[in-house]
Amino acid sequence: MDIRIRLQQEIFDPGEESNRFLKETATVGAGATVTFTGLVRSDPDNPIHSLTLEHYPALARAQLDDITREASTRFPLMAITIIHRFGEMLPGEPIVQVMTLSPHRQAAFEGAQFIMDFLKTDAPFWKKEKGNDGESWVDAKACDDRARDRWR
Amino acid sequence: MDIRIRLQQEIFDPGEESNRFLKETATVGAGATVTFTGLVRSDPDNPIHSLTLEHYPALARAQLDDITREASTRFPLMAITIIHRFGEMLPGEPIVQVMTLSPHRQAAFEGAQFIMDFLKTDAPFWKKEKGNDGESWVDAKACDDRARDRWR
Amino acid sequence: MKILYFAWLRERLNKSDETVSPPDEVKTIDQLMDWMSARDEGFELAFANRKLIRTALDEKIVGHDTPLDGAQTVAFFPPMTGG
Amino acid sequence: MKILYFAWLRERLNKSDETVSPPDEVKTIDQLMDWMSARDEGFELAFANRKLIRTALDEKIVGHDTPLDGAQTVAFFPPMTGG
Numbered sequence: 001m002d003i004r005i006r007l008q009q010e011i012f013d014p015g016e017e018s019n020r021f022l023k024e025t026a027t028v029g030a031g032a033t034v035t036f037t038g039l040v041r042s043d044p045d046n047p048i049h050s051l052t053l054e055h056y057p058a059l060a061r062a063q064l065d066d067i068t069r070e071a072s073t074r075f076p077l078m079a080i081t082i083i084h085r086f087g088e089m090l091p092g093e094p095i096v097q098v099m100t101l102s103p104h105r106q107a108a109f110e111g112a113q114f115i116m117d118f119l120k121t122d123a124p125f126w127k128k129e130k131g132n133d134g135e136s137w138v139d140a141k142a143c144d145d146r147a148r149d150r151w152r
Numbered sequence: 153m154d155i156r157i158r159l160q161q162e163i164f165d166p167g168e169e170s171n172r173f174l175k176e177t178a179t180v181g182a183g184a185t186v187t188f189t190g191l192v193r194s195d196p197d198n199p200i201h202s203l204t205l206e207h208y209p210a211l212a213r214a215q216l217d218d219i220t221r222e223a224s225t226r227f228p229l230m231a232i233t234i235i236h237r238f239g240e241m242l243p244g245e246p247i248v249q250v251m252t253l254s255p256h257r258q259a260a261f262e263g264a265q266f267i268m269d270f271l272k273t274d275a276p277f278w279k280k281e282k283g284n285d286g287e288s289w290v291d292a293k294a295c296d297d298r299a300r301d302r303w304r
Numbered sequence: 305m306k307i308l309y310f311a312w313l314r315e316r317l318n319k320s321d322e323t324v325s326p327p328d329e330v331k332t333i334d335q336l337m338d339w340m341s342a343r344d345e346g347f348e349l350a351f352a353n354r355k356l357i358r359t360a361l362d363e364k365i366v367g368h369d370t371p372l373d374g375a376q377t378v379a380f381f382p383p384m385t386g387g
Numbered sequence: 388m389k390i391l392y393f394a395w396l397r398e399r400l401n402k403s404d405e406t407v408s409p410p411d412e413v414k415t416i417d418q419l420m421d422w423m424s425a426r427d428e429g430f431e432l433a434f435a436n437r438k439l440i441r442t443a444l445d446e447k448i449v450g451h452d453t454p455l456d457g458a459q460t461v462a463f464f465p466p467m468t469g470g
Binding site (some may be wrong): 037054062095119124138 | 445465
Binding site (some may be wrong): 105147 | 166169171172179182183184186194227236241244264268299
């Protein structure tokens, strides 16, 4: 199992990262890869100017280690890479990318979904939006807890 | 809804296609994109030399039109692109890529999974493997039927 | 009426298509397969296990009991294995 | 013992960390919050609704009833909203 976790401030190129992931981890036994990319979303009717992600680096790393380890025991994955940004970013920019590689498509899909569902609720990142009305912290959503809890 | 379907013999670059998809379809309301890529898989203990995909072009297009239309009514998707190759390809090469864009991650994941599950069983492509023992047609799998039927 | 064959059906029959003119009493795909099996042993052998055969009428996948109903094209193929 | 604050807790308290030396009878995270609330009104207000507070001991997320047990670092933060 090839597990890589990157926390970084710099923007990244989604497609370039997917290609690098395939190039560095894929062997002939691989049949499926899934890439999830989360983007800074804005509401056209009430646009945000920027999004700032605060994080707790040591705990984020520990939690993402746990989440990916758990994913790799539940699903027959060959490789996982997570890239998560922190700091200030603009609408449309990528925030997070999760990539999975597996012999089979269901494992690649479910592995990526599992990781994202747990990352949303269990990794110490906090979003603050800057908009026309000033700054505000994004509230946690009950639907994210439910998405995580279906895996229990 | 931006739906694009490409059937082609030429190889494609997975990451480049993901980036093009984002560039050409993403608006500020987009929050999540999922890319699934199916690769030509080989068994290290019994390697294949090549995989050939035969297809029925007019029916393939009609079926993929139906599948993507159904996906877009079931899930709040903003864009879907499917690229499916035919002809001869080598281990490790991409066969198919499905990309979805949505405001939310669950829809992006489920839309891509739905499309792949139906594509596997309902799109007229047939795989033939060339290996050490000659050529053989790949059998359809019962698990693919089950994966499709869970959406009914 | 144009008949198309794909994958191992195409290989076994050694042709990818043919044109046939079944009599009027051939009204469904099942009856078309019966009629073609009666006139051609190769077809009869390839179509022996009909559970393995999928069919499309004019670019629409349909069951074996579907009426031909003036269709221009009938396609026969094995279960699909794309993706 | 080092205390860390994140997100709106950090902003409301106007500090990202502090060092405290609670007495020996403060044995759990709940008791630590009680003790800090008693000595600091700002803390008391920010921590009024404890259902909104998540906690970690030495880089491990734990419940409020967890014993401090010699932990070096206690972190307080709101529900997480990453991804």
